[in-house]
Amino acid sequence: MRPIAPVTALLLIVSTASAFAQEQPEVNCQEAVTQMDLNLCAHRDFEAADMELNSIYRQAIAAMQATDKELGDINAAHVGAVGALKKAQRAWIGYRDGQCELAGFEARGGSMEPMLVSGCLADLTRKRTAELKELLEPAGN
Template identity: 65%
Template sequence: MRVLPVLGLLLVLATPALAEDEPDVDCANAMAQPDLNDCAYREYEAADAELNAVYRQAMTAAQKVDKELEGADIGAVEALKTTQRAWIGYRDGQCELAGFQARGGQAEPMLVSGCLAQLTQKRTAELNEFLEAQGN
């Protein structure tokens, strides 16, 4: 499930794009705020890609659970969709709030991206726990 909410769109627009001829930023040694912002956003992008892959696996596992159940017991797919939608709303609100530590400043995108990466990594771990419980 790939959702690009308004916060994500604003973050993309606020993150400066690297020109093709500019050298790649060494995130392990980044010191300038624009580089730190870029590196934090890259970390979020990587976490989001991993989350999307694990979510697809979790959806397959939920579909399998529903196939094994009957009648009123079916609902793993809908439960997964519901929790993911609720989590996205929580993540976006929480990370917008995190940005207020430097509201309007150069570090705001870094704080938002860092929050997005951290919460996305935690959600991926939760989905992996679901997969493990299903024997995957």
């Protein structure tokens, strides 16, 4: 039997948590006690963080398009902000996924692993969102 690739394992963990979300929408995360509920709540937290990241990323892309336009009007050789942002985002996703897979090893194969992975995903996603928000601030602020 072939071992599961790390990315496949991460996707399996996240999709399992997603299945929990579809089966138990009535969990009150403020009072979660069971591991299944804690896993579900951690996944919901990640989903909320990911939605905010996607919104800010779209705004950052628009801001970098405006930057490229301004720079292109001066010198076409200076254009490339959108490409740099996309390159950085792709690299960050690889880092996030690997780092959070590693975080899951604290409870590898246990019922707590999905919570650890989702918690890591949410934390790193919020940090990346903050980085992207900095791109939207006027220079010098």
